[in-house]
Amino acid sequence: xxxxxxxxxxxxxxxxxxxxxxxxxxxxxxxxxxxxxxxxxxxxxxxxxxxxxxxxxxxxxxxxxxxxxxxxxxxxxxxxxxxxxxxxxxxxxxxxxxxxxxxxxxxxxxxxxxx
Amino acid sequence: xxxxxxxxxxxxxxxxxxxxxxxxxxxxxxxxxxxxxxxxxxxxxxxxxxxxxxxxxxxxxxxxxxxxxxxxxxxxxxxxxxxxxxxxxxxxxxxxxxxxxxxxxxxxxxxxxxx
Numbered sequence: 001x002x003x004x005x006x007x008x009x010x011x012x013x014x015x016x017x018x019x020x021x022x023x024x025x026x027x028x029x030x031x032x033x034x035x036x037x038x039x040x041x042x043x044x045x046x047x048x049x050x051x052x053x054x055x056x057x058x059x060x061x062x063x064x065x066x067x068x069x070x071x072x073x074x075x076x077x078x079x080x081x082x083x084x085x086x087x088x089x090x091x092x093x094x095x096x097x098x099x100x101x102x103x104x105x106x107x108x109x110x111x112x113x114x115x
Numbered sequence: 116x117x118x119x120x121x122x123x124x125x126x127x128x129x130x131x132x133x134x135x136x137x138x139x140x141x142x143x144x145x146x147x148x149x150x151x152x153x154x155x156x157x158x159x160x161x162x163x164x165x166x167x168x169x170x171x172x173x174x175x176x177x178x179x180x181x182x183x184x185x186x187x188x189x190x191x192x193x194x195x196x197x198x199x200x201x202x203x204x205x206x207x208x209x210x211x212x213x214x215x216x217x218x219x220x221x222x223x224x225x226x227x228x229x230x
Contacts, residue, residue: 034218043117043205043221044158087158102148102171103207103219105158 004088009110012082018075020109022088025069031092033064034103035073037084037111044087044105047073078113085110118142119222121206127228133194136225140187140208146170147189148209148219149181153202164189196229203227 005023012018024033034049048055048062050071055062061074075082087108092101118141128134140147149161151174160173164183175181178196183189193200203226207219 038158041203041224041226043119043223044207045117046218046220049218102160102163102173103150103158104160107157 004090004106006086006088006106006109008107009112011112011114012075012078014080014113014115015077018078018082018111018113020073020075020086020088020111021070022073023070024088024090027068027090028092031090033062033068033071034089034091035060035062036087036089036103036105037082038087038108039081039084045084047086078111080113080115083111083113117220117222119206119208119220121204121222121225123225124223125226125228127230128196129230130196130198132196132229133192134196134227136191136193136204136206136227138189138191138206138208138222140189140206141210141220143210144208144220145187145211146209146217147183147187148207149175149189149191150205150207150221151202152205152224153199156202158205161191193227198229201227201229 035047036044038044050062064071085108120139122137145166148163152158161175162181163171167183181191203224205224207221209217209219
């Protein structure tokens with residue numbers, strides 16, 4: 001799986017959009033970009049994933065650049081409960097049933113939402 | 116709530132002992148993954164099972180073993196425990212299906228303390 005680079009930490013004011021960047025310059029064509037977050041010592045929580053098109057769900061938006069070498073996770077209206085470590089993971093997904101692979105977690109970005 | 120359950124939530128034991136951690140995947144998920152998170156190592160993949168069969172191994176010690184039962188729940192067995200085995204242990208499950216749909220969902224974890 002391709003390596004990712006994320007800032008160590010970021011702050012965001014409550015109610016504002018939080019934009020978390022991720023570089024994955026060695027991503028290959030069959031690798032997806034996944035975002036997870038971990039609120040202190042809880043299990044990692046899936047947020048969103050995408051291949052090349054921008055994606056949006058009830059939690060966040062994922063913007064992937066056209067060359068796919070970087071992406072941005074956007075939390076549109078950050079709340080104090082969004083304070084967590086955010087992990088950007090690049091991963092090949094299963095090509096046949098049962099071939100799914102593990103996630104490789106880096107250090108992530110510690111997002112602190114300030115009141 | 117991810118739908119993945121883990122028991123127990125906390126476990127305190129002594130060096131040299133053996134413990135069993137249990138995981139119930141989301142309904143219908145055939146793949147189960149175990150991860151270890153210690154303070155100095157971050158989240159690390161241990162082992163994966165798919166429909167009862169071992170599919171992938173990560174940095175799992177020989178003192179550790181796992182299995183997945185016919186009802187798809189999984190157990191992680193840790194023996195000859197050492198102080199350094201103190202960590203959070205997470206289980207995740209993912210659905211079968213076509214490419215791009217094998218998102219992993221994590222349980223709340225078991226905190227193991229070895230004294």
